[in-house]
Amino acid sequence: MxxxxxxxxxxxxxxxxxxxxxxxxxxxxxxxxxxxxxxxxxxxxxxxxxxxxxxxxxxxxxxxxxxxxNLQTNAIVFHGKLNSLNKTGFEEWLDDVLTQLQLVQSQKNKHIYYLVKDMPPFYHFYFPELASFKFFFWMKSILYYEDLKQEKFTTESLCYFKFKETCNKIIHVYNQIPTTEIWNEEGINVTLNQIDLYYQMGLIPTADLTIKLYSQLLETVNHLEKMAESGLKFGMGKSPTFESAPYNMFVNEFVIGDNTFFAELENVRITYLNHSVMYFIGSMDPKFNDAMFKNLDNLIKKSTMISSVGEKERNRFFNKLRKKIEQKMENIN
CATH class of the missing domain: 1.10.260.40 (lambda repressor-like DNA-binding domains)
Known part of the structure; x- marks a missing residue:
């Protein structure tokens, strides 16, 4: 050339x-x-x-x-940020999530694929308590914020409102992007176990607050079921409109996801790999993405579509998720 x-x-x-x-x-x-x-x-x-x-x-x-x-090397180039342990680490992470989604949303033709291990973080943002708990857990147990070392999660420590504007933007942008999510019934286990662990450790000091978190997770699952039924994305408590982006939901009972995030844009593909629990690194390497998207396509073919069609399988799947949450609620002392 x-x-x-x-x-x-x-x-x-x-x-x-x-x-x-x-x-x-x-x-x-x-x-x-x-x-x-x-x-x-x-x-x-x-x-x-x-x-x-x-x-x-x-x-x-x-x-x-x-x-x-497209140099002929065996290297695969990634870009992204490493785990930041400074005081603004979480805020930087949240801003980066918004920036990446805005990049995807700005393209004329776009589609994102999410291989779910832990429920996509955006869905926690609908409730101040649930979002704040997730943020508190990340900052305390993943980012190791020194000022949270001795702190417990209470209604007085709801940090969501500090990040409310960014969270709302993330939800808005995510809901504008056509999406395919591949789930397994383990997809809510991470959040369930985090709530349970903090309650057992006394870091959520009251049963009422713990039950509230479980209830909000239950409402989130109900909302996901409504989106799956309509095959469209829309906000909590709202209905689909003519501007709603398509929403495809698949269930694979044999493969547990790893939170890999794929973006297919006008003339480029991007694969974001999860690392350090909440961080992602991305690659636009053509050969790497061709292989990743081929594997993704094979996985989708071996999964069951429960959005728009498959009412029986959809009900079965979401009933399993609800049962998991309800069992946790029943075990609260």
């Missing part, structure tokens, strides 16, 4: 990542501090970009030359 062709491919890849309302020419001219005409000539391959410009562009757009130019 000629150098000019590689350069054109490089800029085309960047253009695919930009939201529709952003101009590639304006982005490049501002970044490199050059005129729009100079930016156009670089984008068309008429003027070569130097190594310093390649470095600046690649760092700014968080992309890998290896993945863009």
């Amino acid at each position: 000629a150098s000019s062709e590689i350069q054109v491919q490089f800029f085309q890849h960047i253009k695919n990542l930009l939201p529709p309302y952003k101009s590639l020419v304006d982005e490049i001219s501002d970044l490199l501090e050059i005129s729009n005409d100079s930016a156009y000539r670089r984008i068309r391959g008429e003027k070569f970009i130097d190594l310093e410009e390649i470095k600046k562009i690649s760092q700014h757009f968080n992309i890998s030359l290896d993945q863009v130019f």
Whole structure:
């Protein structure tokens, strides 16, 4: 491939990542501090970009030359953030979730796939108590916030309201993206066990608050059933509209998910792998994604669709989830 062709491919890849309302020419001219005409000539391959410009562009757009130019190596390039133990670690994580979803939502053609191990975090955001508990658990037991070391989860410690605006944006954006989720009946076990563990340890000090968390999880499951029945995404307590994004729900009784998150966009695929409980790293490596999406396709073919169709299987699945929660509630002293 000629150098000019590689350069054109490089800029085309960047253009695919930009939201529709952003101009590639304006982005490049501002970044490199050059005129729009100079930016156009670089984008068309008429003027070569130097190594310093390649470095600046690649760092700014968080992309890998290896993945863009499809170099023949055995390396698979990922991008993402590591577990942050500073005081703003959780807030940074939440902002990053919103940024990634907005990137997907901004594309003309998009679809996301979620291989569920733990119920997608967005569904906890409908209730202040349930969201706050999940946040408290992550900050205390995963991020090890020093100021929470001796703290218990109470109604006075509802941190959801600090992040309410971001949470609402995340829910809104997620509900606008066509989605396929692959579930197993173990999909609520992580949250159930976290609530149970904290109650047994005395970190949730009252039975009433524990039951409230279980009740809100139960309402969330009921909402998921309504979305599965309609095959559309919509907010809690609301109904589908003509703008509702398609929602496909599959159940696989043999495979427990690992919270892998896939995005299929206009001209690129992204696989986000879960690490450190709540973090993700992503790759746009073509060969890697071709293999991952092939495995995903095989998994979907071996799963049972319970959205829009399959009423009997849908009722059976959600009744199992409800029974799990109700058994936990009955065991509260």
